[in-house]
Amino acid sequence: DGGITQSPKYLFRKEGQNVTLSCEQNLNHDAMYWYRQDPGQGLRLIYYSQIVNDFQKGDIAEGYSVSREKKESFPLTVTSAQKNPTAFYLCASSISGGYNEQFFGPGTRLTVL
């Protein structure tokens, strides 16, 4: 069964802690993306990667870090430098370039206690 998986579904963090959100895909897609969703603000791009071992900052990269060591995996770390991390985080993947749509995972809801 092909698709994108994100784990965990819900994550609780204490202030000052770093947490890592997992994103895995078995669609053989080159490109992967992380978005943050807040009510009334739509989706905002955090980081994206078009090829293994390379990634670019999106519009709101401050306080976040990523790695792309394998084609199928693109984990996102929310660091303590991110001042307001409570949000719904969505991972996506696509065939690189052109008119190809992005496929989304089910999301991780992060709550800072």
Added chain:
Amino acid sequence: AQSVAQPEDQVNVAEGNPLTVKCTYSVSGNPYLFWYVQYPNRGLQFLLKYITGDNLVKGSYGFEAEFNKSQTSFHLKKPSALVSDSALYFCAVRDESGNTPLVFGKGTRLSVIA
């Protein structure tokens, strides 16, 4: 820079009536345009896309969208709304270079009332 505007935060429609969710875009050159739907606490599901050719694009679940280049719009439509269509809808754009991620609008919440 690419951008998308969804001018309505909320659209209410009676079941069985036609629905329209509006989207306008700004992009250099020709656009690639997309519509997605999101149900509560779920990821986004792809509905349809416009690449080139026929201005009327048909997609999943009976939805269609009309591309209008002169008005830079890509409105989502359905002839007869269902209660199950109630969800959050996102319009997205990418320029024809295809080397950048999709840029999304802020979303429009559709409520279909029985």
